[in-house]
Amino acid sequence: MTVNLSVIGLNQIGVSIGLAIQAGSHPITRIGSDLDIGNERKALKMGAFDQVVHNLHEAVENADIVVLCLPVDDTRKTLEVIAQSLKPGAVVFDTSVLKSAAQNWAASIFSEDRHFISFYPNLNPAYLEERAHDLDNAHEDLFKKSIIMIGASDKTHPDAVKLAADFASLLGARPFFSDLAEAEGLTSLVHHLPQASAVALYHAIEGQSGWREGRKIAGTVFLEALFPLVHMDERKDFGQAMLLNSENTVRVIDAYIEELRRLREMIARQDAETLQKTIESAVDGRISWLHKRQTQDWEHVPTPQLPTSGQWLGKLFTGGSRLRDLDKPKK
Numbered sequence: 001m002t003v004n005l006s007v008i009g010l011n012q013i014g015v016s017i018g019l020a021i022q023a024g025s026h027p028i029t030r031i032g033s034d035l036d037i038g039n040e041r042k043a044l045k046m047g048a049f050d051q052v053v054h055n056l057h058e059a060v061e062n063a064d065i066v067v068l069c070l071p072v073d074d075t076r077k078t079l080e081v082i083a084q085s086l087k088p089g090a091v092v093f094d095t096s097v098l099k100s101a102a103q104n105w106a107a108s109i110f111s112e113d114r115h116f117i118s119f120y121p122n123l124n125p126a127y128l129e130e131r132a133h134d135l136d137n138a139h140e141d142l143f144k145k146s147i148i149m150i151g152a153s154d155k156t157h158p159d160a161v162k163l164a165a166d167f168a169s170l171l172g173a174r175p176f177f178s179d180l181a182e183a184e185g186l187t188s189l190v191h192h193l194p195q196a197s198a199v200a201l202y203h204a205i206e207g208q209s210g211w212r213e214g215r216k217i218a219g220t221v222f223l224e225a226l227f228p229l230v231h232m233d234e235r236k237d238f239g240q241a242m243l244l245n246s247e248n249t250v251r252v253i254d255a256y257i258e259e260l261r262r263l264r265e266m267i268a269r270q271d272a273e274t275l276q277k278t279i280e281s282a283v284d285g286r287i288s289w290l291h292k293r294q295t296q297d298w299e300h301v302p303t304p305q306l307p308t309s310g311q312w313l314g315k316l317f318t319g320g321s322r323l324r325d326l327d328k329p330k331k
Contacts, residue, residue, distance in 0.1 A: 002027045006063035008056065008078060010034040010043045013095050013121060014069035015138035018048030020171045022140065033059035039135055048138065057085040065167065066092045067119070071235035072244075076105050079116075086114045091160045093119035093167070097187045097233050099180040101244040103153050115160040118151035118183065121173065125294040133231060144172035145296060151183045188248035196242065196253055198228040 005021065005028050007014045018030050032049035033056060034040050040052035053059040060066050060082045070078055075096055086092070092115065094102050099118050106116035124144045130137055148168040152161050165175040178186070205211060205222075233241040242249045266275040292298060 002029050003065065004029050004031070004063045005065045005067070006031045006033065006053075006060050007049070007067045007069060008033050008059065008082075009069035009074075010036075010039040010048075010135055011069055012133045012135055012138050012142070014067065015043050015046065015048045015135040016140065016142035017067055017069070017171060018043065019046070019138055019140035020143065022047055026170065031059055031063070043135060046135075046138070056081050060090070061085045061087065063087070063090055065163070066090060068092065068094045068096070070096060071233060072096050072098055072241045073234040073237040075102055079105055079109050083109045083111075083114070086110070088113040089115075091115045091117065091163055093117055093164060095119055095121055097191055097241050098244060099151055099184045099187070103151075103180060107153070107155070115157055116152075117156060117160055117164045118149070118180065119164055119168070120149040120151070120183070120187070121171070122146040122148065124172075125290075128290075128293070131227070131230075141172060143168075146173050147176040148173040149176045149178050149183055149186070151178050151180045153180070184245050185248050188245050188252050192242050192245065192249045193252045193256060195228045195232060196249065197256060198226050201225055202229070 003026070007017055007030070010032050014032065014034075018032060021028050021030055030049040030051075032040060032043050032052045033054060034043070034052075037054060040054060043049055044052050056078070063086070066082065066086070068075065068078060075094065075098060079092075079102075082092075088111075092106065092110075094106075094116065096102065097120065102118065103116060110116060121143055124139070124142055124146050126145070127137075127139060127142060148171070150161065150164045150168065152164070161177075165177075168175040205214070208214070232238055263275075263278065265271075266278065
């Protein structure tokens, strides 16, 4: 029996999911859908999907799994659109940085027999330094040697959580389970703070009287410092992700301001020794982090043991907790 997978949003993440599934041998029918018909045609030509369906209702009506790869400001309205078209037992994975907010939206929109899980992917370290993140930079191994952070509420059906873990493994990633509060803290630290820092940096520089001439000589350092602005989480309504995770975002911004004050004091008092040690620590820290990210040489932290992919792949529930076994290879 075939599993029906629908991916809504054909960006780098969405198309890479389709390519990763294509590379496997499991009976999964892949449907892609996007606001941009050109993206749909391109993704189909790349072989990422078996078919593309532009109408959202038709794209999800037979889906066992729906994966949302959307800007934050498109997420809620998309949940509202597809809610009545999802069949009982369908599981929706959301790849955005949203955690509690999206879970609360789904809880208020979906009926009890439709399920929602935060499914936040990280990239294969081989692609960390790629600058373009559109569908032309999709890769079938985009999620290998990395983790996918899975978050669910205490009301989420346990089989849906196991399915999410199984799907992460199918994509070549390791599932990492996190409660929603912890996940929001982590994303504010390594995602929202770099974005907020880039926003503040641009306005601090642009507001200086020397910017009119300085912009003519701004180069690589300036460009790379502003790179997070290329990857904001929204299509048009910028800042929504930070506002929906405001407590954590404010906390990490406060910590950043304190570090800037410390750095300012070192420079103001001409404390060369402390300044050198502080910069050296950051330079070495970046090198160490990147090495560990590339080699996956992290300190061992035990994770909850779930059934393996071979045991759980494709076990989708219908009619409550009754499971149907779809774990059969293609013939």
